[in-house]
Amino acid sequence: MLLYILKRIVYVAPVALGVSLVCFMLVHLAPGDPLTAIMPVDATAEQQAEMRTIYGFDRPLPVQFGIWLGKVLTGDLGVSIATGRPVLGEVARAVKNSLILAAVATLIGFALGSFFGFVAGYFRNSVMDRLASAVSVLGVSVPHYWLGMVMVIIFSAQLNWLPPTGAGPGGSADWRPDFEHLRYIILPAITMSVIPMGIIARTVRALVADILSQEFVQALRAKGLGEWGVFKHVVTNAAPTALAVMGLQLGYLLGGSILIETVFAWPGAGFLLNAAIFQRDLPLLQGTILVLAMFFVSLNLIVDVAQTALDPRIQRA
């Protein structure tokens, strides 16, 4: 097991290096000089050259990458051009808010998705199965930013039950687990949960149908085990894969939250990324994407290892 974990880490290292290279190159993909956005229009050529030296943009790209990577490894993600504050602090606060939202959404999605998936897998080709399939197709086909708008229209504009935007009263930038803040997370979390719900429902349905058709289930029934006992076996067999899908979905939601966070003005990483893009704050853009991508890579690693720990049959090379 330990050897397996080490193997996975060795395998992930080059991917992580590649990810940081992509994040680094993002800034240089941008048309023009990364500094043009913040330079005063009337800056002289000398002033521009000076700024370039300060930020290190005058050196060859591989050297810049080396220096940047060295800083990143020590936790220095540079300074936001727009606010002048360290990128790491800004990103950490935003990622915390995103993580809360994504985690709540994943849990809702997992609970509902497993329920639909189990019912559909148990009663193949019944009305419930069709309903569950419909729910999962709807979940993966709906433009979630539009669903968010529809939720706001119904529950905020029309019924006036829940606040339309923000993470807390008075533009609170930090989410806390109290009643007032809870009201703010309901709409974005439900909107976001639709995607993992559809995917988990589809996965669990296939898993349950597959497990039920296997010989050991027949053997269990032949031995006289009741439906409840068989159900427990099905759950144990479906759990590793279902949990792995859930873990990956958390990563997808965290990285893909930008659209929903924009709709609900949720002060998370996506919202920060949006701000970074429109202020052309490239260090902030780079830092946010790097942190989110690295989070996703680590999550993949954890899911892989956890899945193997839960179910040794699926150990991969």
Next chain:
Amino acid sequence: MAAIADSVALEPAPTKPSRGYWGSVLQRLRRDPVAMVALGVILLIVLAAVFAPWIAPADPFKGSMIRRLRPIGTPGYPLGSDELGRDMLSRLLYGGRLSLFLGVMPVILAFGIGSTIGIVAGYLGGWINTVTMRTIDVFFAFPSVLLAIALSGALGAGILNSIVSLTVVFVPQIARVAESVTTQIRTRDYVEAARISGAGGFTIVRVHVLGNVLGPIFVYATSLISVSMILASGLSFLGLGVRPPEPEWGLMLNTLRTAIYNQPLVAALPGAMIFLTSISFNLFSDGLRSAMEVRQ
């Protein structure tokens, strides 16, 4: 599959001519009511977009400051008017042109580029395969939405940049499918037989590999159109794709966000179009998958 169809064709002529693989796929597809309805909706949306200049009742750019945000069913404005008093029906019809183009184009480009990369890597194997697939792994380390937004954010807003970003997102996904299918085919006996009888690499790929791998890759690519539509309109929704005043569903949804208190139904219309298109592509792709008997 194609190999099986060929061997069937060699048998003594049956009284009824054999349909061949594609014929039977078409027949199975025709018997799938969900897929047929989805295809019908897609065709309707495409035709409406193509013929927008002839069927749209009004100019999609011409607004009227005194006729802003009219409700659905107002005389002269069958689907209401937007925040600048432009006819919603006309803008939705015209909007389909850019939305469909931006959603479908990246998948077509990625299908071409991704299958080439995947088939070459899968057929050659060895270190070329390792290097290619490890590079592709790097792109899989980004959630697709994040990668699309990061690339468009860095490249700047615009139609071309939006297509480029989404193509980059889909190429690794298609390449991975192409590589895994090609690797399976490459070790089959009939490929081995062709090689022994002296067929060159190019001939083997053209005759034996392409015929067997393009089907599964194509099915996978059609399943991406739904995601691509949502992402492309999402980029415009964020202000990273199409620029105003161009009619495009994602951008329309964004500019109508201010109207959710006055005209909620009108404000939700562009998103409903994205939803309808996306779900139709999804259902059609599912139908195609089972008709072609491609296992996931």
